[in-house]
Amino acid sequence: MEEKKILSEKQLEDLNKVYRNKPIEDLLSYVYTTFGDKVALASSLGVEDQVLTAYCMKENRAIRIFVLDTGRLNQETYDVMHKTMENYDFKYEIYFPEREDVEHLYQKKGPQSFYESIENRKECCHIRKVKPLTRVLSTVDAWITGIRRSQAVTRQHTELFEWDNTFNILKINPLAYWTEKEVWEYVKKEKIPYNTLHDQGYPSIGCEPCTRAIEPGEDVRAGRWWWENPEQKECGLHFKDGKAVRKKDLES
Numbered sequence: 001m002e003e004k005k006i007l008s009e010k011q012l013e014d015l016n017k018v019y020r021n022k023p024i025e026d027l028l029s030y031v032y033t034t035f036g037d038k039v040a041l042a043s044s045l046g047v048e049d050q051v052l053t054a055y056c057m058k059e060n061r062a063i064r065i066f067v068l069d070t071g072r073l074n075q076e077t078y079d080v081m082h083k084t085m086e087n088y089d090f091k092y093e094i095y096f097p098e099r100e101d102v103e104h105l106y107q108k109k110g111p112q113s114f115y116e117s118i119e120n121r122k123e124c125c126h127i128r129k130v131k132p133l134t135r136v137l138s139t140v141d142a143w144i145t146g147i148r149r150s151q152a153v154t155r156q157h158t159e160l161f162e163w164d165n166t167f168n169i170l171k172i173n174p175l176a177y178w179t180e181k182e183v184w185e186y187v188k189k190e191k192i193p194y195n196t197l198h199d200q201g202y203p204s205i206g207c208e209p210c211t212r213a214i215e216p217g218e219d220v221r222a223g224r225w226w227w228e229n230p231e232q233k234e235c236g237l238h239f240k241d242g243k244a245v246r247k248k249d250l251e252s
């Protein structure tokens with residue numbers, strides 16, 4: 001089996017210095033020249049990934065772009081997936097969870113066990129996201145993501161090139177220093193197709209049952225697994241029409 005290409009800390013540091021003030025096209029060109037088909041862009045069909053897809057389509061059409069279809073995505077996400085494929089005349093690599101895993105989960109716990117506990121939510125994410133991602137990452141030496149520093153406190157130290165300790169692989173974040181404004185300006189300028197959920201208050205898009213629009217002023221990731229907010233943990237889980245909801249929605 002071929003060994004994975006591993007960069008030293010010093011090499012990562014140097015790359016971060018070199019590409020900090022260079023155009024994204026140069027960075028992608030370096031990445032493609034160095035890794036070829038051993039690098040892939042992970043697309044969640046969110047706006048940052050759409051920007052990176054547009055760059056790849058312009059500069060390096062051969063860069064692999066993959067989507068993890070958890071089986072629980074919003075229709076709007078499938079719409080933008082379809083539109084993007086038509087727009088650029090290309091095909092994503094699509095990865096699904098293992099059939100046996102999902103069947104076993106449903107038979108054991110039903111279709112929405114993720115609302116019942118953090119452990120159950122992690123179990124579902126493991127089956128539908130982590131395992132398929134691990135499968136894809138076993139085929140590459142590096143992966144590209146749309147992570148930006150200003151997306152969350154936990155992302156504020158994101159570098160262009162960094163070692164991903166979770167998956168033990170080089171992670172490349174070409175948009176690390178971009179602001180949200182820059183992302184949207186680029187989308188408008190280049191007429192890039194984007195997920196219409198962004199226009200409905202969803203800055204961050206994941207699976208349909210686990211993502212909702214945020215209120216003005218809320219953290220951009222507040223709509224993800226919202227029932228795990230500290231307030232909800234204290235009050236227990238609230239349901240309305242069979243869906244978990246925030247306490248104030250119950251009161252309205």
Ligand code: SF4
Pocket residue numbers: 070072114121122124125126128129206207209210
């Ligand atoms: S986000 Fe929700 S539906 Fe999607 S994999 Fe995680 S728990 Fe399951």
